[in-house]
Amino acid sequence: MSGLRAAVVCAMGVWMCGAAVGQQAARRVAITFDDLPGTNSATMNAADIVAMNTELVGDLSAAKIPAIGFVNEQRLYHFGEVDERIHALDLWPAAGFDLGNHSFSHASLNHMPLAEWELDVERGETVTRMLLDEHHKTLKYFRYPYLDMGPDLMTMRKAEEFLAQRGYRIAPVTLDAWDWYFAQVYGDARSRKDTALEQRVVASWLDHSAAMFDYYEKKSRALFGHEPAEVLLAHDTWLEAEHLPELIALLRKRGYTFISLDEALEDQAYGSTDTYVSDVGLTSIDHWAVERGRPEAAGVKPEIDEWVQEKYKALAATKTLP
Template sequence: EAVEGDVLLYARALAALETLREPRTTAATLALAATGGSLMQRIQRLVRLNGRTINANTRTRSPFVAAALLAVLVCTALACARALVPAEASASRDAVASDRPSPRREVAVTLVNFPGNNIYSIERLTNKTRKLVRSLAANNVKAVAFVNEVRLYKEDGTPDDERVALLREWLDAGHELGNETFGHKNLYNHSVAEFQAEIEQGEKIMSKLVAERGGRLRYFSYPYLNTGATLEAKAAVENYLRGRGYRAHPVTIDNMDWLFNRAYIEALRREDEKAAARIRAEYIPYMERMFEFTESYSREVVGREFPQVLMLTAGALNGDCFEDLAAMIRRRGYSFVTMEQAMKDEAYSLPDNYVGKHGDSWIGRWAVTKGLVHRDAEEVNLPEYMQQYYAEYTKQQAAKSNKK
């Protein structure tokens, strides 16, 4: 009978411990049990002899057996509590972490070579530009488009009214225009005086269009993102731009979309839909890799992510793909802002002492100025077939240069 009583006691205690293992048991309850609370009281009640349950003639169990059983049960309870409480605490920490907001991501959309690069057919140019404007509106994006006014003239030197009309449509849609010099000249290869003349010549048509709507030209984009061969030339142009009311276009998400665009328009001209579809399919993943790189580089150079300025090439590719591009950008947690809003971030006040043959993003400039490692992922992130296309393009450009 004593053995049966001990077995009954042990079984009841195990049942109590089984309750502890239920998922709904809270960490607080387990902690209370581990410190001598309700679980201990339940075990003590099980150990007590109860005359209503056990016959009075039954021999009482040894106090040593009861004490041993009690010690075993207490140790087991403590082990369970220690095993379960950290799990509960870990789950609680995970819940708190999941509630933390992800980094606030914002991006401004800008386009260069507007209204379209390498599009010679006015019908195609009009179609792709209007498609882009519709896509921007659908995504509530207000963009700045930088123009080389040489594209607004016919071969006889008279303004091309149809191309100028596209600029009017752009402004009427609520977007902004900016100056990219008249003929897309590289400051590295020109004197300060020549470059200043390019700036002035590049605003003749646009300034009138903007003034008709009560505005003025506010932004200037350096062709090839090159700010000069020397710090003196760089400073001279910057002072000149400030005097004319311009702010520089501070590109942070640089990329080689222009290369995709070139290959794409070539495919469209030869009516190669298979090649065009492949380019569209590869373009968005490439741009996502460039976003990933920029986010990481921002944290490395600035110490945080900040509102980015994305540079896109105006043309057939972005006309056809902006909806998909915007979807990718939103999926990464971005909201769209204007360039004016983005540039309010203090990151855009960081010093920039970079000059050289190759243009660079503003993050790259800040890195060089701080003495940090300069990183460039534009070409590395290209898919293999686009790397091959780029190699061929480079050879062609070198051959043209040698002929000159």
């Protein structure tokens, strides 16, 4: 009897292992980048912006991964550097990648009148649409800055109607590891040539990313019974530009294959009802969890390492961070 039970347990172990591998192999993710031509472009010169985007686009191209970058066109207008900054932006569609609108000035719909926000959206598409036209591409996606979708449901619905009338589809987020937060500490260390701190930040970022991915994967399974195609939020920073291969390796290790945003949004999960209004930008998974009465479906969200938080707060106290 013990031998039979052992055989059954062994067989179940093989089946469960196979199921887990199969589930991981089915994982899919679209990678999106916010704040083009650079999250910290206000404090960068044009040459560095071009170099950063060249490296980021090169890594994506080398890995043959589809991606889309969301643009804040205000970041293009810096005296004496406009042409170079537009060139940095043009690197994306020239390499075959898509661009989307992230508003002109990275304006939060939660903190300004709807009419002013709409004008900011319109201003944010001028250069982007021109570059896409030159590369026979179409501007069709909008990403809410800060993921702020409006202070109330009526405003949210009016904004959605406005975006639809202009031909936009809203780009959601389901995986968010706050890379922008780590990027500020990394960028400061990089500017001081503190390579030891750079490496420490990268390690903490990757560990936090793995924990956040695990959190959102569990939340997806709790809500849908499976993991829908994910949409990852990343940012146009030196952290991503210099360490994207490590992030790609992490995602591949977790069983992800890389797809376009178009493909990801074919998943039925993105048709889920969303009436949740928040004063803090949250992922679509978080919205759906509240909508279904299960905000804590995956337990407590992982915290960023305390030492990273302390360094970020110290930077915030001495200078303005984006």
